[in-house]
Amino acid sequence: MADEIWKCRRCGEELTVKKVVFDYLNMNFSENLLRCPKCGRVMIPRDLAVGKMVEVETQLEEK
Numbered sequence: 001m002a003d004e005i006w007k008c009r010r011c012g013e014e015l016t017v018k019k020v021v022f023d024y025l026n027m028n029f030s031e032n033l034l035r036c037p038k039c040g041r042v043m044i045p046r047d048l049a050v051g052k053m054v055e056v057e058t059q060l061e062e063k
Contacts, residue, residue, distance in 0.1 A: 006043060008036035015043060022053070025060045 006015040015034035020042050022029055029052075034043040044053075 006034050008039060008041055010041055011036055011038040013038045022056075024057060027056075027060055029056060 007013065008015060013036050016037055017032050018035040018037075019030050020033045020035060022031070031048060031052075033045075033048075035041070
């Protein structure tokens with residue numbers, strides 16, 4: 001992902017790596033992800049969406 005140049009679909013700006021905090025059920029975790037410096041849209045890679053995010057969601061809902 002770091003070798004490729006990604007641009008925001010909305011703004012056309014080049015995405016930069018920034019720390020993004022996710023909140024769910026009053027809990028949070030953070031990841032360094034590609035984010036638009038202009039509008040703030042975040043690109044969430046598939047492996048994060050179907051991997052870690054689902055894992056965290058499942059753990060939190062079990063509590």
